[in-house]
Structure formats: C-alpha cells, structure tokens
Amino acid sequence: MPIRIGIIGAGSAVFSMRVVGDLIRTKELSGSEVVLMDIDEERLQAVEILANRLIDEFGSDLKFRKTASLEDAVKDSDFVINTALVGGHEYLEKVRVIGEKYGYYRGIDAQEFNMVSDYYTISNFNQLSYFVEVAKMISKLSPHAWLIQAANPVFEGTNLITRIMPDVKVVGFCHGHRGVFDIAKRLGLDISKLDWQVAGFNHAIWLNRFIYNGKDAYHMIEDLRDEHWKPQNPFDDQLSPMAFEMLDFYKMMPIGDTVRNSSWRYHRSFSEKLKWYGWPWGGADSEVGWQWYKEILKSIVNIVESLASFAKSSRDRIFTRENLEKFARGSDFPEEMFDEFFAIVEGKSGEQHIPFIKAITTGKAERLIVNVKNEGAIREIPNDVVVEIPAIVDDKGIHREKIDPPLNERVKKLYLYPRMMRMEMAVRAFLERDMSYIFEMLHRDPRTRSDGQVETVINEIVNLPENKKMREHYDMK
Numbered sequence: 001m002p003i004r005i006g007i008i009g010a011g012s013a014v015f016s017m018r019v020v021g022d023l024i025r026t027k028e029l030s031g032s033e034v035v036l037m038d039i040d041e042e043r044l045q046a047v048e049i050l051a052n053r054l055i056d057e058f059g060s061d062l063k064f065r066k067t068a069s070l071e072d073a074v075k076d077s078d079f080v081i082n083t084a085l086v087g088g089h090e091y092l093e094k095v096r097v098i099g100e101k102y103g104y105y106r107g108i109d110a111q112e113f114n115m116v117s118d119y120y121t122i123s124n125f126n127q128l129s130y131f132v133e134v135a136k137m138i139s140k141l142s143p144h145a146w147l148i149q150a151a152n153p154v155f156e157g158t159n160l161i162t163r164i165m166p167d168v169k170v171v172g173f174c175h176g177h178r179g180v181f182d183i184a185k186r187l188g189l190d191i192s193k194l195d196w197q198v199a200g201f202n203h204a205i206w207l208n209r210f211i212y213n214g215k216d217a218y219h220m221i222e223d224l225r226d227e228h229w230k231p232q233n234p235f236d237d238q239l240s241p242m243a244f245e246m247l248d249f250y251k252m253m254p255i256g257d258t259v260r261n262s263s264w265r266y267h268r269s270f271s272e273k274l275k276w277y278g279w280p281w282g283g284a285d286s287e288v289g290w291q292w293y294k295e296i297l298k299s300i301v302n303i304v305e306s307l308a309s310f311a312k313s314s315r316d317r318i319f320t321r322e323n324l325e326k327f328a329r330g331s332d333f334p335e336e337m338f339d340e341f342f343a344i345v346e347g348k349s350g351e352q353h354i355p356f357i358k359a360i361t362t363g364k365a366e367r368l369i370v371n372v373k374n375e376g377a378i379r380e381i382p383n384d385v386v387v388e389i390p391a392i393v394d395d396k397g398i399h400r401e402k403i404d405p406p407l408n409e410r411v412k413k414l415y416l417y418p419r420m421m422r423m424e425m426a427v428r429a430f431l432e433r434d435m436s437y438i439f440e441m442l443h444r445d446p447r448t449r450s451d452g453q454v455e456t457v458i459n460e461i462v463n464l465p466e467n468k469k470m471r472e473h474y475d476m477k
C-alpha cells in the first residue's frame, strides 16, 4: 500500500543503509515515497544515490527523494523516522573532553545506570529540543503520522515528547532486545520454540520470561558462565562477567545495552571496565571501545560515499558481495564485522522500524519490542512513563503484552526507579526551564568533589557557541 515516509537525519551512519535496505525488500510498501532529509548535503546525496541504485538492482517501485527541509520531510507523511544526531559525534566528544578536564571520567552525561557514550541527557539540549521541534511539526503538518524515535536518548526523548505533545503518536525503537537471541544461540536453542519477554526502560530491559519447548529454561543461562570468556568486539557483552554480576544481584538477566548501564562501581576507571567488560576494549563505552566504534562509523560513512561515487561512474552492478568487500577493505572496515554489514544491504538489518510500518500499514500482525507509555504494562511504574516492552502491532495500533511473570522487586525498585528518577530530572529541567535539576544531578554524582567543580563544568559547556539556544532556554547570561 503506497504511503509516505520521512526520514530525518537520513545521512546517519548507523541507520540510513539499514532502513533503506529493509524498505527496498518490503514489497507490501510498493509505490511508497520516501523523503530523505538531512542537513549534510554530501551524506544525503550519497544515501539517495545508493537508495535509487538498490531500486534498480533489486527491483522495487519505491520513490526516494532528498530534501534539506524538515517541513518538506514531515508534511503529509504517514511515518516520520527521527534518527538525527544534532551536533554529531563531534559535539559529544567536545562535551566529554570538558567533563574529563574537571574530573568526570567519560563526561558528565555518563551517569549511574546511563553509561552509554552517545546517550546524553544533561548537556544535549539541542538534541532534545530538536525532538520537540519534529513532534510539533508533525502535530501541525501531518497529525495522523506516527513518529518513530530512533535517535538517542530514546528514554528521555519519548518521555519528553509524550508530555509536551500528548496527541502525537510516538514510538521508540532500539535493537538491544536482540541480546535474547545471542543467549538462545549460545545455548543452541531454536528461537522459533522460545517463548520470551523482556521489560523495563530503553537500555534498561530485563529478561522476565525464557521458556523453551513449553518448559522454563531460565536456569540454562547459568551454563553460559565462562571464566575464560572473551569479547569478539566492544559491544559483545551479553555473556560478560558484568551481565552475570547483574544477574547475581538483581536475580534477573539484563539484556542488550542494559549490561552497559551497570552502576558506578564497574565504571570508575578503564581498568575496572576491563575487568567486567573484557580485554582489550573494556566494553563499548570505555575510551578504547568508543574509539573503535567511532572508527567503524567513519568507515561506514566512507563506504557509503565511495560506493555512491562509484555508482555515479559505473553502470555495473555495485551491490555484489565481492564489490562490497572491496569497498569495506578499502575503508578499513573490520573483517569480523563483514557479515553484519552485508546483512544490512541484504535487507536483514534486524531493525524494527520498517516491520512496524509494514504492520501498521497492512494489518499483518508483528511482535515487536516497543517504547510506549506504560499504561499498566509494568506494575508499579507510573502509567505515563515510557517503557520498553513486547507488543503486537497491527493496523489497529500497538497492543501491549501482559508482562508475565512480572519484573522482580530488585529490578523495579533498585534499578528502574533510580533510572526513572534521572529521566524525570532531565525532562523536568527542559520542561520547567530550570537548570537547578541539572546542577542537582551533578551534585549527586560521586565524582563531584565541590560546588565549584559543578559550576565550572556546567558553565564551560553551556558557554559553547553551539549552546546559544540552551542559554536562552534556561535564561542564562
């Protein structure tokens, strides 16, 4: 069924080719128009060229076009995917460097239960403000549209949007729940016979159900403890000592990015991270692991740009495995990640954005892990807080599954409550234009030694030229 999709931040290293690859393979969306929007003309053009080339090579009657106008991408759309990172990774690094200068290892936004290196909740005013701008524009120009929130912070972002614009239909997505498949694979289980659930918040989800062939299989996870465990890459932490340490304390298995979001004790220093997340990276969020990731992102942008310029000069088929390998090698993309890269172009990205659009559009039900308002799904979490839970999606909308068995008390009270409190502070700061919440977050940070340290670090960040709007919003001179 032809629809219109707007993709904001379409030059995104992580998402663009995944979403485009998935779209091309989704025959049910034949005839649809996809408007690619980005402020980076070069990246945008490369993605548009490759999207059109994929159409030629794999046969599809989707129509892709690019625009630099947010309004153009949003107007009359049925779905708007927001994957933009305002200020890019450069801004995140700039702020991290300032934080480290004043004693905040990995930056002020690395906070307990939120240690993920591009999940800024304190210093990312421009990103949060853009989320709101996109939502407001949807409400004005295409009020029936779904807003699919892919850009981080998904937890703070979806909560902010639902509070400011309650009429906008927003859903957040993440691929962290795929950690369940890693566990199943390592246990040699057939995923089609697995009955599983995860629940919590974005980057804070826990395995509450793990039944195989009708029998509880949770105890089998114990067999995966391995004192000689070694990660394959910085993100490979689902079976790390950290994951089992969390299992021991919380009595439930943390899934996906949740393992990154452990408490202060495991993130005090690089040597501490190495111990829990494995040698040689110390997990994705250490200085070494994150550098690895940034290089991968740079390689992906290079591959996309080189492939696009090759596509302009050659009529040969470019999406062959041989050709992709050549470009991946030429851009120093790590060989052990090749299969993952090819899967993207083959339309098997594992992302949920396009399956969601397909389910809503065609009515063919899909089970997805969604970020939506709780509305009773997780007991003892307020109804209006956004949770990450399984749901059946069809043309009538999102139908939350009953979380059964429920999350245990330790997970709810010792992990979700404090994480929810941090979200509350970040969202309230924005809504009430009140910087004192941000100061308070830092005063509660165990790395803080004095009031002066908090004042200085915040002043330096707020006074960056790119934070002019932040200064105005908070009425700071």
Ligand code: NAD
Residues within 6 Å of the ligand: 008, 009, 010, 011, 012, 013, 014, 015, 037, 038, 039, 040, 043, 083, 084, 085, 086, 087, 088, 089, 118, 119, 130, 149, 150, 151, 152, 153, 154, 173, 174, 175, 176, 297
């Ligand atoms: P990136 O910098 O490579 O891409 C972001 C894109 O946004 C760039 O092309 C940039 O030009 C564009 N952009 C910046 N400002 C814009 C604006 N005002 N309007 C339109 N476009 C704009 O970043 P990335 O590494 O691809 O990450 C993108 C986002 O996705 C981040 O927030 C990241 O944390 C998030 N992410 C989410 C998940 C998930 O599963 N939900 C996984 C990985 C990354």
